[in-house]
Amino acid sequence: MSLFLIIDILGTIAFAVSGALTAMNKKLDIFGIFIIAIVTALGGGTLRDVLIDAPVAWMRDLTFVYVIIGATIVAVVFKKKLNYIRKSLFLFDTIGIALYTIVGVEKGIAADFPPLICIALGTMSACFGGVIRDILCSEIPIIFRKEIYATACIMGGLSYFLLLKTPLSSDVIVILSGSVVITIRLFAVVFKWSLPSIYKE
């Protein structure tokens, strides 16, 4: 199993668990919990694929569906113990958005979209599962309100295109631009960064 696939699976687990946790906070039933977990993990990529008219990958290859089902069962069974691994989850999630961003950017490049749209597709892949999760739970999406989250993805996508102009190999570009996402996200949380408010009086 390649390193990327492992990271992708860890990211998917983190997204599924975050969806399951949100759903349990809203006291949804077990069916609702599964749907929210699936949507959180797969929603961003699905929206991307529908917009670029690509086949929706998880409908043909069930690996990720099984991973999500497994992660959700674990989250439900051990819901009281999830606090102990909150930090690991956050780490997976951060690695997950980095990877999803790069996957989205590369899908956009492969389909020959302009760079700005590729960055948008990367950000969408990483962030819109969470947006759909929040809409289904009747909340204003959290990424519209606080935290440097989408911004980290945008910066990562931007780095990808800047690095493309260098002689670096594509593997190195992936790792570097993924690291940009991870670094910004980690710094943002550690130092409680948020976007400059435009509402000051």
Added chain:
Amino acid sequence: MSLFLIIDILGTIAFAVSGALTAMNKKLDIFGIFIIAIVTALGGGTLRDVLIDAPVAWMRDLTFVYVIIGATIVAVVFKKKLNYIRKSLFLFDTIGIALYTIVGVEKGIAADFPPLICIALGTMSACFGGVIRDILCSEIPIIFRKEIYATACIMGGLSYFLLLKTPLSSDVIVILSGSVVITIRLFAVVFKWSLPSIYKE
């Protein structure tokens, strides 16, 4: 007119009326009522068709659009009397989700998706019109919170695949797996079944 088409139309009427009732509870205007009725009746199938990249059927054949418009007008005009036919509506709705489930499963099989995805497509066809209805009305979707509803569809889809392994004819398989949906849904309501809660202390 075939029996299936009649059932399909009765199911669509039930979905449209349920949408119109929800919209009237929210005091939406007449345009909003129509949109919610249409979305409730056609949303699940539309999402399914977009995901599997099939043409959206109701956009070419207007039968169902006319049925929905007619049902909505009747619902608005007779809104105070709808209580008297609540039980008939419930029955139509139950038959409707059974039929929509089977249609979704069969569309998935025709497009060669794996069984798990076909069951998901069937459940989506039956249930996601209601999900979109609730989102548009700014509610957490009811099927995530209570009632054996989606579960009945999942069981029906599962039966379909189990029965495929028998020598039964396809008509019999459709009727039997549709009956599974209807039976579970009826029993659930009569005996007030719900999914086991995971929130007990």
Added chain:
Amino acid sequence: MSLFLIIDILGTIAFAVSGALTAMNKKLDIFGIFIIAIVTALGGGTLRDVLIDAPVAWMRDLTFVYVIIGATIVAVVFKKKLNYIRKSLFLFDTIGIALYTIVGVEKGIAADFPPLICIALGTMSACFGGVIRDILCSEIPIIFRKEIYATACIMGGLSYFLLLKTPLSSDVIVILSGSVVITIRLFAVVFKWSLPSIYKE
């Protein structure tokens, strides 16, 4: 630059600013404001293109994305002064929905959909950006609740098809049916028209 393109850009600016204003009312951060502005301006057309399986135009031609980004920056910087141009914005918005309606109707005709669906596609192009905006802001969409807005689009689409039966040239048809949208919308606001209520006791 053709007159139509200019009108289209003015309409897009009005939609983007209306999205940005809604987002600022909800105290979203700068990322959320951009997303809501983009979704308000492009959401209706995107939904239309996904439903008719056409390529999503703004993903290939970035003109409108740049216009929206520019309009949003201006809206954020001058947010306290936007009140002074509220009337101009309303006028742009009205011209915008007229134009979006016609574009949607014509896309539907080009793809050979029945007239009723073409009118729905036109109305969707004009109105559903606002619907998605309101859903993302966790509100029941405003066009379901009050104002003659969608109705103006429906009437404009209807006029288009009635005028197609006359010997008028296509330019004249566009201008006349667009004027129907604008006139109904203006009259509705000036005379405080709303759809007849169905909730009177």
